[in-house]
Amino acid sequence: MALPNTELRRTARQLALPGWGMEQQERLHRAHVLVIGGGGLGCPAMQSLASAGVGHITVIDDDTVDITNIHRQILFGASDVGRPKVEVVAERLGELQPDIMVTALQERLTVDNAVELVGGVDLVLDGSDSFATKYLVADAAEITGTPLVWGTVLRFRGDVCLFANGVGLRDLFPVQPTGDSIPDCATAGVLGATTATIGALMATEAIKFLAGLPTHPGRILSYDALTSTTRSFTVGADPARDRVTRLQPSYNDAVCAVGPSPEELLDQVRSGAAVLLDIREPHEYLLNDSLADLDPVRLPLSEITGVDTVRHALDDVRCDARRDARRVVVHCASGVRSATFVERYADLGYDLVNLPGGINALG
Numbered sequence: 001m002a003l004p005n006t007e008l009r010r011t012a013r014q015l016a017l018p019g020w021g022m023e024q025q026e027r028l029h030r031a032h033v034l035v036i037g038g039g040g041l042g043c044p045a046m047q048s049l050a051s052a053g054v055g056h057i058t059v060i061d062d063d064t065v066d067i068t069n070i071h072r073q074i075l076f077g078a079s080d081v082g083r084p085k086v087e088v089v090a091e092r093l094g095e096l097q098p099d100i101m102v103t104a105l106q107e108r109l110t111v112d113n114a115v116e117l118v119g120g121v122d123l124v125l126d127g128s129d130s131f132a133t134k135y136l137v138a139d140a141a142e143i144t145g146t147p148l149v150w151g152t153v154l155r156f157r158g159d160v161c162l163f164a165n166g167v168g169l170r171d172l173f174p175v176q177p178t179g180d181s182i183p184d185c186a187t188a189g190v191l192g193a194t195t196a197t198i199g200a201l202m203a204t205e206a207i208k209f210l211a212g213l214p215t216h217p218g219r220i221l222s223y224d225a226l227t228s229t230t231r232s233f234t235v236g237a238d239p240a241r242d243r244v245t246r247l248q249p250s251y252n253d254a255v256c257a258v259g260p261s262p263e264e265l266l267d268q269v270r271s272g273a274a275v276l277l278d279i280r281e282p283h284e285y286l287l288n289d290s291l292a293d294l295d296p297v298r299l300p301l302s303e304i305t306g307v308d309t310v311r312h313a314l315d316d317v318r319c320d321a322r323r324d325a326r327r328v329v330v331h332c333a334s335g336v337r338s339a340t341f342v343e344r345y346a347d348l349g350y351d352l353v354n355l356p357g358g359i360n361a362l363g
Contacts, residue, residue: 003029007099011053024211025053031210032056034121036109036137038063038085040072040190041151042127044199045206047075049125050093050100052207057093058103058121061085068287072192109133111247119144123206126150127199132251135176138169142244147209147217151202156191156225158198162205166237167218174241176251194225262355262362265329269294274327274353277313279341284333288359291331301337307345314350331355 003026008015011025031054035042038061049057065073065080065088075092076085086104093102109117109128118124118140126137126148134150141148147164163169201221209215218235260268268274276296285292299313314328328350332338335358342352 004099007053010097014052019213020211024213027211028053028207029055031123032058032121033206033210034117034124035059035127036124036133037061037127037129038073038075038089039069039127039129040192040195041129041153041199041202042125043073043075043089044196045125045127045151045203046089046093047096048200048203049206050097050102052203053097054100054207054210056101056103058105058117059086059089060105060107060109060117061089062106062108072190072195074192074196109136111136111250114140114247115143118146121146123147123149123210125202125206127202131177135169136247136251138163139244139247142168142170143246149202149206149209151198153190153195153198155189156194157223158194158201159220159222160198160201160205161220161235162209162215162217164209164215164217167235168237168244170241170244171218171238172220172235174238191225194223197223197225260353262357265353265355266291266294268327269329274329277328277330278332279330279338280332280359288333290362291359296331301341307348310345311348314348327351327353329353329355332358333360334358335361 003022007025007029014020015022015025033049033054033056035046035049035057038046038059042059042061046057046059063085065076065083065085067078067081070076070078075089080088084106086106090102090104093100107113114136118137124137124141124146126134128134128137138148138150140146141163147162148169149160149162150169151160152158161172201223205215216234218237219232220235221230221232223230265274269276276291276294278291278296278298279301281300281302297313297316299310304310330338330341330352331354332341335354335356338358339354342354346352
């Protein structure tokens with residue numbers, strides 16, 4: 001397949017690499033990559049894939065650009081706020097490389113469409129940010145035999161791996177963790193430059209595989225930006241593990257039906273039978289403050305210096321004439337910190353109840 005002269009000129013310095021020639025560039029041009037998520041990992045990865053000459057990129061994401069995205073999602077600018085992410089991605093990649101094809105899918109990856117989408121490409125790159133989606137993608141990749149480039153990032157560190165040749169995510173983590181078992185980027189924070197680094201490393205693994213260069217499936221590369229160090233280890237296929245042959249009915253976290261539901265607890269707050277206690281940090285209000293209309297009491301965990309701090313705050317709630325409530329519904333972002341808070345201060349004599357799933361689970 002003859003490449004356009006513009007493509008040859010554009011990739012001239014890549015063609016000068018040792019062991020890289022027309023065959024490798026043509027393989028890239030024929031390749032079709034599915035990118036899950038146009039976010040902090042997907043944006044830098046797609047920029048690198050398009051620049052390298054991957055001929056067809058499909059991106060799936062149902063979200064719109066928010067001002068809080070821009071510090072790490074490098075394909076977006078302030079003027080894009082409110083626009084569908086995939087729409088902006090298609091425009092930016094088209095400006096980078098007019099000779100490639102970009103398919104923009106403004107929808108969610110689901111159990112109903114995952115196998116078809118993942119099975120219809122040469123490689124899938126997972127830039128999602130939830131366990132539910134990552135395990136859905138990994139299972140679909142194992143079912144269809146599609147190579148998967150997997151990546152994660154949190155705070156100042158990230159991980160990258162190519163799963164292929166019989167090695168899958170479930171050989172590393174056999175069971176899907178619950179969504180609240182590890183903090184997300186909204187609560188723990190993330191350095192934008194770290195997502196760019198991990199996204200570029202993911203693209204590098206994809207490019208090597210698609211071009212036919214040597215790769216090491218199952219090798220996990222971990223990067224720590226604070227210490228400027230990397231380490232790696234290799235995961236092999238577990239012979240005792242049953243291979244995935246069909247998707248689960250659902251990959252969403254199961255919510256234990258113990259005690260009142262989140263809706264019932266919030267109805268108690270609305271009726272005046274309970275008061276809402278928000279223990280998140282101030283920066284988290286900027287990301288999600290959908291319960292502000294319930295007039296929550298703010299007590300950031302970082303401001304708690306001991307039991308007396310909590311006792312005084314709860315006494316203030318009880319003494320407030322506007323709050324004739326005996327129950328205190330405690331919430332954070334995902335329900336992890338608030339559950340710990342309720343357990344730790346249960347013996348103070350207040351009716352403390354955790355809001356399961358936190359504010360982020362309310363949609």
